[in-house]
Amino acid sequence: MAEKEQQPGHNSAAPYNYGRADEEAQTKELKRQKRKKLILYIAAFAVFQTIVIVIFSLTVMKVKTPKFRVRTASFETFSVTASSFDMRMNARLGVKNTNFGPYKFDNSTITFYYRGAEIGNALVPKSTAKFQSTKSFNVTINLSSTNLPTSSELGSDFNSGILPLSSTSRLTGKVELMLVMKKKKAINMNCTMEVNIASKQIQNLKCE
Incomplete structure (x- = not known):
């Protein structure tokens, strides 16, 4: 028996993997949040260092007349x-x-x-x-x-x-x-x- 001809308009591609797309999106979001936290930590550390330097300059390094x-x-x-x-x-x-x-x-x-x-x-x-x-x-x-x-x-x-x-x-x-x-x-x-x-x-x- 002869094979049936492929009907016009029929899509032979594999179905889209929605689960994998969600996983990739979550991974990207986690990386973005980690980068954001890292930037916040660096900024907080820089502010802390500045405060320490200012306090150190105003106390320890300030020379007073005996x-x-x-x-x-x-x-x-x-x-x-x-x-x-x-x-x-x-x-x-x-x-x-x-x-x-x-x-x-x-x-x-x-x-x-x-x-x-x-x-x-x-x-x-x-x-x-x-x-x-x-x-x-x-x-x-x-x-x-x-x-x-x-x-x-x-x-x-x-x-x-x-x-x-x-x-x-x-x-x-x-x-x-x-x-x-x-x-x-x-x-x-x-x-x-x-x-x-x-x-x-x-x-x-x-x-x-």
């Missing part, structure tokens, strides 16, 4: 007459360093004054204030009225029982950060105090 102060003072000898004084002071000084690196300072001098007239000075030896700490040390100063002008108010201050004193000094040095970065910093000391003649003690000690 503070130099007379912390306490006492007298080893104390001689006061009706018109003169001669004292040996033991002053405890402090260099407060709030930086995240040591502050190394050079030799300097601390000078004491009575109403603007110099009455004594002492060497401040070079040293290092470690990071986030205070370097304390003692200096001994001989304070004398020998070179005061004759017009000084010493007599009236003796009568009041109070001698007003002041001290100044300037430290120069460098703050070292991360073992590589060095920043020059100078500190000016300006302190005022009173000597109570009756008790032979320092009072009202203030430093700027």
